[in-house]
Amino acid sequence: xxxxxxxxxxxxxxxxxxxxxxxxxxxxxxxxxxxxxxxxxxxxxxxxxxxxxxxxxxxxxxxxxxxxxxxxxxxxxxxxxxxxxxxxxxxxxxxxxxxxxxxxxxxxxxxxxxxxxxxxxxxxxxxxxxxxxxxxxxxxxxxxxxxxxxxxxxxxxxxxxxxxxxxxxxxxxxxxxxxxxxxxxxxxxxxxxxxxxxxxxxxxxxxxxxxxxxxxxxxxxxxxxxxxxxxxxxxxxxxxxxxxxxxxxxxxxxxxxxxxxxxxxxxxxxxxxxxxxxxxxxxxxxxxxxxxxxxxxxxxxxxxxxxxxxxxxxxxxx
Amino acid sequence: xxxxxxxxxxxxxxxxxxxxxxxxxxxxxxxxxxxxxxxxxxxxxxxxxxxxxxxxxxxxxxxxxxxxxxxxxxxxxxxxxxxxxxxxxxxxxxxxxxxxxxxxxxxxxxxxxxxxxxxxxxxxxxxxxxxxxxxxxxxxxxxxxxxxxxxxxxxxxxxxxxxxxxxxxxxxxxxxxxxxxxxxxxxxxxxxxxxxxxxxxxxxxxxxxxxxxxxxxxxxxxxxxxxxxxxxxxxxxxxxxxxxxxxxxxxxxxxxxxxxxxxxxxxxxxxxxxxxxxxxxxxxxxxxxxxxxxxxxxxxxxxxxxxxxxxxxxxxxx
Numbered sequence: 001x002x003x004x005x006x007x008x009x010x011x012x013x014x015x016x017x018x019x020x021x022x023x024x025x026x027x028x029x030x031x032x033x034x035x036x037x038x039x040x041x042x043x044x045x046x047x048x049x050x051x052x053x054x055x056x057x058x059x060x061x062x063x064x065x066x067x068x069x070x071x072x073x074x075x076x077x078x079x080x081x082x083x084x085x086x087x088x089x090x091x092x093x094x095x096x097x098x099x100x101x102x103x104x105x106x107x108x109x110x111x112x113x114x115x116x117x118x119x120x121x122x123x124x125x126x127x128x129x130x131x132x133x134x135x136x137x138x139x140x141x142x143x144x145x146x147x148x149x150x151x152x153x154x155x156x157x158x159x160x161x162x163x164x165x166x167x168x169x170x171x172x173x174x175x176x177x178x179x180x181x182x183x184x185x186x187x188x189x190x191x192x193x194x195x196x197x198x199x200x201x202x203x204x205x206x207x208x209x210x211x212x213x214x215x216x217x218x219x220x221x222x223x224x225x226x227x228x229x230x231x232x233x234x235x236x237x238x239x240x241x242x243x244x245x246x247x248x249x250x251x252x253x254x255x256x257x258x259x260x261x262x263x264x265x266x267x268x269x270x271x272x273x274x275x276x277x278x279x280x281x282x283x284x285x286x287x288x289x290x291x292x293x294x295x296x297x298x299x300x301x302x303x304x305x306x307x308x309x310x311x312x313x314x315x316x317x318x
Numbered sequence: 319x320x321x322x323x324x325x326x327x328x329x330x331x332x333x334x335x336x337x338x339x340x341x342x343x344x345x346x347x348x349x350x351x352x353x354x355x356x357x358x359x360x361x362x363x364x365x366x367x368x369x370x371x372x373x374x375x376x377x378x379x380x381x382x383x384x385x386x387x388x389x390x391x392x393x394x395x396x397x398x399x400x401x402x403x404x405x406x407x408x409x410x411x412x413x414x415x416x417x418x419x420x421x422x423x424x425x426x427x428x429x430x431x432x433x434x435x436x437x438x439x440x441x442x443x444x445x446x447x448x449x450x451x452x453x454x455x456x457x458x459x460x461x462x463x464x465x466x467x468x469x470x471x472x473x474x475x476x477x478x479x480x481x482x483x484x485x486x487x488x489x490x491x492x493x494x495x496x497x498x499x500x501x502x503x504x505x506x507x508x509x510x511x512x513x514x515x516x517x518x519x520x521x522x523x524x525x526x527x528x529x530x531x532x533x534x535x536x537x538x539x540x541x542x543x544x545x546x547x548x549x550x551x552x553x554x555x556x557x558x559x560x561x562x563x564x565x566x567x568x569x570x571x572x573x574x575x576x577x578x579x580x581x582x583x584x585x586x587x588x589x590x591x592x593x594x595x596x597x598x599x600x601x602x603x604x605x606x607x608x609x610x611x612x613x614x615x616x617x618x619x620x621x622x623x624x625x626x627x628x629x630x631x632x633x634x635x636x
Binding site for chain 2: 027096
């Protein structure tokens with residue numbers, strides 16, 4: 001079966017679509033500014049389950065995934081559109097109002113204006129398409145394609161928490177305010193993720209990142225994406241990975257590491273920067289996890305002093 | 319049950335969303351230019367049936383509906399995104415490639431660049447979200463809200479053809495190149511609509527339209543939308559309506575008139591302009607069908623010398 005990545009590569013080549021292949025498309029806006037724009041589709045029973053979440057969390061997440069793409073370009077979000085297809089039963093409930101409430105609370109936080117979209121009826125499952133437009137100083141969008149051999153690789157925050165939350169949901173654990181940590185925090189990582197816009201702004205200001213991507217499919221997949229776009233390889237060290245602290249409380253180290261490597265939807269930032277810039281980044285919540293190599297398309301993984309090849313095992317739609 | 323229109327009005331009011339309510343949102347781009355942007359969601363078994371169309375027609379239509387929104391603002395399309403959720407069976411066939419082929423053939427015609435989007439898996443039904451961005455000279459976007467009492471009302475092309483095509487599909491008539499007219503032409507109106515971008519450009523150049531909308535829900539609905547946005551009413555004359563010539567061959571006059579009034583998806587342009595401009599518009603494929611009145615929200619309909627009130631009977635999602 002063709003993968004979605006192969007399909008997109010093929011469509012790109014067939015139709016000469018050079019703008020495609022980053023977290024956002026970059027388009028000229030005016031003399032000083034570029035515009036960035038992204039779309040993310042969320043499908044019920046594929047990307048979420050209605051009985052696993054709340055309408056407010058889902059509205060928040062629909063916007064968060066797109067804001068994370070804007071952050072990954074080092075850009076600022078400005079406007080958004082929201083298209084939803086919703087079945088009549090859900091339409092008649094207060095679901096859509098509560099969904100918009102969750103959406104708007106996050107939008108307000110980052111001053112994002114809802115300017116349009118579409119509301120359609122669906123025969124049964126909910127489908128959401130989240131579109132966000134943003135701005136970045138001309139020529140300063142941080143693409144996936146600029147990493148150079150020798151660059152250090154950094155990742156923000158912690159990894160594996162969202163996948164840990166998903167695992168809890170699959171074990172029939174549901175979110176409630178009174179749920180004890182670490183379970184509650186893991187579910188929040190999965191259901192109500194935080195886009196790293198503030199951190200992205202600081203990274204942008206320091207002007208050191210040569211390439212950046214957000215972790216949506218999983219570290220192993222997204223590092224491969226970054227390497228392929230940059231025509232490089234990477235080597236990362238297990239002992240440096242910022243494995244989610246709640247995961248470590250619930251799982252043995254190997255299982256936690258597996259989720260940190262291959263679990264998706266952490267929406268952390270993964271970026272490369274010249275080694276010399278490590279000190280400049282010292283005060284930011286980022287961790288150096290490895291370095292870029294000239295070994296095109298190969299991601300090496302050091303575990304207990306042994307070298308392995310890291311396959312991309314993150315989320316694939318097909 | 320709340321209608322989608324009421325819902326959108328309510329969300330607009332709750333969150334102070336002033337940009338919402340036209341065919342496109344209008345956003346500042348640079349000193350000379352505004353940007354317009356629109357999103358349209360198409361859902362299998364609601365907006366289309368896969369066995370009624372071809373992948374190429376569907377790709378064409380997905381883009382055409384959004385280009386029609388761009389045309390209705392008097393703007394020029396520039397870039398597009400396409401999000402699709404597709405089930406595995408369809409994914410494994412050549413459906414998606416043929417869909418993109420139909421999409422691209424229309425995109426090429428109007429120099430629209432695909433810059434992004436999303437591909438997601440769906441449990442069964444196909445869902446498409448079509449996003450198009452365009453440009454218009456600053457302050458020159460033609461909104462729904464500018465119609466003045468006394469303005470003449472114009473409509474482009476012909477009405478009811480797309481609904482006629484839909485009626486044929488419901489009677490199990492399917493498109494083929496060898497199908498005789500008028501059936502073939504009606505099916506083309508439904509399955510492969512033409513966005514009126516060239517005409518919109520001419521209307522824009524003449525600078526006479528005070529308000530404009532595209533006919534997607536149906537003349538009665540869309541004229542109501544235009545009147546509500548402008549705070550006016552309208553009076554139209556049955557004898558002036560450009561009823562599709564193929565419809566008239568297949569149906570009695572009353573049935574044809576009913577489809578021309580309430581059938582959706584003709585994607586013609588409906589606009590108001592000062593009466594004095596009628597001569598300026600003479601050489602364009604538009605017909606004067608009535609006039610704007612001060613009778614807020616009321617659409618009068620003259621049939622055989624008798625005055626009726628025209629309710630909005632066009633397509634509603636809920």
